[in-house]
Amino acid sequence: xxLLEERIIKDGKVxxxxxxxxxxxxxxxxxxxxxxxxxxxxHRLFAADHVTKILTIEASGIGIACITAQYxxxxxxxxxxxxxxxxxxxxxxxxxxxxxxxxxxxxxxxxEFLRPEDRILIIDDFLANGSAxxxxxxxxxxxxxxxxxxxxxxxxxxxxxxxxxxxAGVRVESLAIIESMDEDGKIVFRHS
Amino acid sequence: xxLLEERIIKDGKVxxxxxxxxxxxxxxxxxxxxxxxxxxxxHRLFAADHVTKILTIEASGIGIACITAQYxxxxxxxxxxxxxxxxxxxxxxxxxxxxxxxxxxxxxxxxEFLRPEDRILIIDDFLANGSAxxxxxxxxxxxxxxxxxxxxxxxxxxxxxxxxxxxAGVRVESLAIIESMDEDGKIVFRHS
Numbered sequence: 001x002x003l004l005e006e007r008i009i010k011d012g013k014v015x016x017x018x019x020x021x022x023x024x025x026x027x028x029x030x031x032x033x034x035x036x037x038x039x040x041x042x043h044r045l046f047a048a049d050h051v052t053k054i055l056t057i058e059a060s061g062i063g064i065a066c067i068t069a070q071y072x073x074x075x076x077x078x079x080x081x082x083x084x085x086x087x088x089x090x091x092x093x094x095x096x097x098x099x100x101x102x103x104x105x106x107x108x109x110x111x112e113f114l115r116p117e118d119r120i121l122i123i124d125d126f127l128a129n130g131s132a133x134x135x136x137x138x139x140x141x142x143x144x145x146x147x148x149x150x151x152x153x154x155x156x157x158x159x160x161x162x163x164x165x166x167x168a169g170v171r172v173e174s175l176a177i178i179e180s181m182d183e184d185g186k187i188v189f190r191h192s
Numbered sequence: 193x194x195l196l197e198e199r200i201i202k203d204g205k206v207x208x209x210x211x212x213x214x215x216x217x218x219x220x221x222x223x224x225x226x227x228x229x230x231x232x233x234x235h236r237l238f239a240a241d242h243v244t245k246i247l248t249i250e251a252s253g254i255g256i257a258c259i260t261a262q263y264x265x266x267x268x269x270x271x272x273x274x275x276x277x278x279x280x281x282x283x284x285x286x287x288x289x290x291x292x293x294x295x296x297x298x299x300x301x302x303x304e305f306l307r308p309e310d311r312i313l314i315i316d317d318f319l320a321n322g323s324a325x326x327x328x329x330x331x332x333x334x335x336x337x338x339x340x341x342x343x344x345x346x347x348x349x350x351x352x353x354x355x356x357x358x359x360a361g362v363r364v365e366s367l368a369i370i371e372s373m374d375e376d377g378k379i380v381f382r383h384s
Contacts, residue, residue: 029305030268032261058251063258063268069224076222076255113221 001041001175004153005189007034014181018156026153027060027125035067038175042123042151043071045173049148051121053077055114055140057096057107057132064153065123072121077114079107079136092142094135107135114143122150127174130161137170149173157190193233193367196345197381199226206373210348218345219252219317227259230367234315234343235263237365241340243313245269247306247332249288249299249324256345257315264313269306271299271328284334286327299327306335314342319366322353329362341365349382 013021025031051072056065057079065076081096082105091108098105114120120140127133133150140147149171155162157177166172177190205213217223243264248257249271257268273288274297283300290297306312312332319325325342332339341363347354349369358364369382 023302024304025267028269028272028302030258030261030270032258032268033265035258036262059254059270059272062251062254063270066222066224066227066255066258067262069222070228070259073225075217076224077220078222078251078255080220080251110215110220113216 001038003034003037004176007031008154008176008178009187012187014183014185014187016183018159018181020154020156020178020181020187022154030063032063032067035064038064038153039068039071041175042068042121042173046072046121046149046151049121050119051148052117052119053114053121054123055079055109055120055136056123057081057136060126061124064125068123068151077109079109079139081105081107092139094138094142096135097129097131107132107139109139109143111143114139114145116144118143118145119148120145121148123152124150125153127152127155127161127165127172128159130159130164133161133165133170133172134168137165137168151175154178193230195226195229196368199223200346200368200370201379204379206375206377206379208375210351210373212346212348212370212373212379214346222255224255224259227256230256230345231260231263233367234260234313234365238264238313238341238343241313242311243340244309244311245306245313246315247271247301247312247328248315249273249328252318253316256317260315260343269301271301271331273297273299284331286330286334288327289321289323299324299331301331301335303335306331306337308336310335310337311340312337313340315344316342317345319344319347319353319357319364320351322351322356325353325357325362325364326360329357329360343367346370 152174155174179188179190181187344366347366347369371382
């Protein structure tokens with residue numbers, strides 16, 4: 001998606017440790033007009049898939065998921081992290097390893113919000129090591145629901161996540177895939 | 193806002209300890225069509241206030257804030273909780289006491305996203321003890337920006353927060369104010 005690539009070139013900042021900072025428009029401050037274009041593109045890609053619900057993970061996936069959901073006219077469910085009141089039997093749970101924060105945490109979704117008849121589209125802002133996406137996919141599988149695919153804003157193509165998740169049979173549509181980047185600010189995108 | 197009150201009556205659940213569960217439509221699963229009506233109402237209430245930015249707090253405020261922002265055509269900034277990499281000098285920070293989780297945590301916003309010339313509208317899903325709202329207000333004050341007010345979906349009118357924040361001079365517009373509720377499911381709303 002050219003609009004998103006251009007924005008990453010313009011406002012993204014490459015930091016030490018393969019960190020791409022896009023917090024001026026994607027995941028701290030959020031450009032809602034850009035999210036609208038992202039949502040339209042996800043809808044174009046998954047329009048034929050009879051999506052009944054969008055699943056994301058707190059916190060930075062929620063904004064894009066909610067704006068995208070307007071085009072599908074479906075509700076959004078967000079998986080919660082580090083829930084203290086983790087009532088056994090009432091929630092689906094999975095483990096996720098954070099690339100940014102370097103730790104493992106539990107994610108949960110209340111069982112009542114993921115049903116076997118649901119056709120789930122996962123939306124998230126980033127795909128790096130794939131752990132969040134695999135964790136979310138596991139929740140969908142545990143619920144017996146159908147995973148139609150995942151819509152990702154920015155994929156770090158030089159990390160293992162994209163291949164890992166696609167090899168697991170999940171359809172992943174990333175609107176910008178970073179082939180390589182360096183701290184001098186050079187960012188190269190992958191185009192299929 | 194009648195639509196929201198009716199939805200709380202229909203789908204809200206009163207739990208022990210003055211907890212109102214609205215997680216089927218507001219803060220775990222999110223009814224995006226309802227959020228659209230909430231956003232329109234906030235825009236009607238604050239349309240004349242030249243809002244330049246919406247400020248909210250992760251995680252459950254983000255959805256309503258993003259949908260609302262479309263009507264104002266402004267970006268959203270969300271305050272982050274428990275940030276590990278809290279670089280002194282680059283962020284505004286404040287303390288918030290969680291009613292639901294019973295603990296105190298830091299919230300932060302990068303200084304570059306709150307400017308003295310900004311006219312900030314705070315959006316959140318809940319107002320109970322007022323701690324989150326006061327913490328967010330403090331960030332706005334620290335930035336030297338103008339706080340035009342706060343738009344809240346559900347206010348627990350029987351807790352101290354609403355009075356506390358209004359007495360501090362903040363214009364608070366809550367779309368549903370709960371006067372009283374009990375575990376038999378009886379919910380009474382306040383109407384001015």
